[in-house]
Amino acid sequence: SQKIEQNSEALNIQEGKTATLTCNYTNYSPAYLQWYRQDPGRGPVFLLLIRENEKEKRKERLKVTFDTTLKQSLFHITASQPADSATYLCALPHLYGNNRLAFGKGNQVVVIP
């Protein structure tokens, strides 16, 4: 079955540094991958989508890579700020249906001033 793995341990990082999160998946070859941000008590907010034929995607201070051989996506926040503190979720199209996403459990980032 489809598995999506994100680090369950929170990432504590000093302000100004680059935070790097990992999303690994198995038993699947998704056509794309998405990243969302979720703040406590709020719904997830879409950040970036990267397709299987794209190696890298950038949006402001965010950068996402997609390695279909390693079955892995890396999510980078450069020049991190305390406002970047949140949980970040990766999502892939579900193995058994379009128009539905399967989410990782998320990785919390804490940016220390």
Next chain:
Amino acid sequence: KAGVTQTPRYLIKTRGQQVTLSCSPISGHRSVSWYQQTPGQGLQFLFEYFSETQRNKGNFPGRFSGRQFSNSRSEMNVSTLELGDSALYLCASSIGTGHTGELFFGEGSRLTVL
């Protein structure tokens, strides 16, 4: 434009009761998906509706049901509530066509079952 609106935001029920949650999608969005989020399981897909038809269904018991109205608004219902149903229920809307559409989530309905 207005985002996805979910009501109620918080509710407390007791075991055996039923609950109905409501979701108003972004104007022009025809697809509405529902997810259950718990600390242990993360976000789990419940079902997706498009143009009043259930297009996808997750692996949840029949106590969980939903529907979509002609104006794209959606409701989900959970009958015979169990303690394990306590969760944040999230509704997400999207345009509904194509396979890469981003999801726009509401703030969720926090259900506590006592």
